[in-house]
Amino acid sequence: xxxxxxxxxxxxxxxxxxxxxxxxxxxxxxxxxxxxxxxxxxxxxxxxxxxxxxxxxxxxxxxxxxxxxxxxxxxxxxxxxxxxxxxxxxxxxxxxxxxxxxxxxxxxxxxxxxxxxxxxxxxxxxxxxxxxxxxxxxxxxxxxxxxxxxxxxxxxxxxxxxxxxxxxxxxxxxxxxxxxxx
Numbered sequence: 001x002x003x004x005x006x007x008x009x010x011x012x013x014x015x016x017x018x019x020x021x022x023x024x025x026x027x028x029x030x031x032x033x034x035x036x037x038x039x040x041x042x043x044x045x046x047x048x049x050x051x052x053x054x055x056x057x058x059x060x061x062x063x064x065x066x067x068x069x070x071x072x073x074x075x076x077x078x079x080x081x082x083x084x085x086x087x088x089x090x091x092x093x094x095x096x097x098x099x100x101x102x103x104x105x106x107x108x109x110x111x112x113x114x115x116x117x118x119x120x121x122x123x124x125x126x127x128x129x130x131x132x133x134x135x136x137x138x139x140x141x142x143x144x145x146x147x148x149x150x151x152x153x154x155x156x157x158x159x160x161x162x163x164x165x166x167x168x169x170x171x172x173x174x175x176x177x178x179x180x181x182x
Contacts, residue, residue, distance in 0.1 A: 020075040024063045031056035047094045047101065055091030058129050059084055065132035083128060090122040 034052060043049045062084040063076055076084070093114075094101060111119075123146070127139040 017075045020063060024060065027056065027059050027063065031060070045098065047098045051091045051094045054126075055088060058087035058091065058125060061129040061132060062087065065129075067132065083125060086121060087125045087129075090118050090125060093118045 034056065038044070038049065062080045067077060067079055127143060130142070131139045
C-alpha cells in the first residue's frame with residue numbers, strides 16, 4: 001500500500017510556484033522565438049501577427065502580475081488562470097476566423113453574436129491586464145471614453161453598440177488606421 005500523504009498530487013504541483021515559473025519561462029521563450037522568427041523571415045498576415053503578439057503579452061501579464069497589489073503572491077490564482085484562458089481564446093478567434101473578418105462587409109453584414117461576445121471579452125481582458133500593470137487610472141479613463149464613444153456623448157460620430165466592436169467607417173478591418181484610408 002502506498003501512503004498518499006507522502007506522494008505529491010498533481011493538483012498541488014499545478015498550483016505550486018515552481019509550475020508557474022516554468023510556464024512563465026516557457027511562454028516568455030516562445031514569445032521571443034516567435035518575434036525572432038518574424039524578424040528573420042518576415043511577418044505573417046496582420047491578424048496572425050497582432051493576435052499572437054497580444055496573446056503572448058496577455059498570458060504573461062496574467063501569469064506575472066497579481067490580481068491585487070496587497071495580495072502579491074508568487075503564483076497565479078484561479079482568476080488569473082481563467083483570464084489567461086479567456087485571453088488565449090479571444091486572441092485565437094481573429095486568427096481562426098480571419099477569412100470571415102476580412103471578407104465581411106462592414107456596415108452591411110451584421111455582426112454575429114460570437115463577434116460581440118469575443119469583442120467585449122477582449123475589451124474586458126485588456127482592461128483587466130491594464131489595471132494589473134498600471135493601476136486603476138488608465139482602465140477607468142479608457143473605459144469612460146469607450147462608453148462615451150459608444151453612447152454618442154463624443155460628438156465626433158454617434159454610433160450604435162455593434163459599431164463599438166467594428167473599426168471606424170472608412171478604415172479597412174485588416175490595415176492599421178494610420179496606414180490606409182479607404
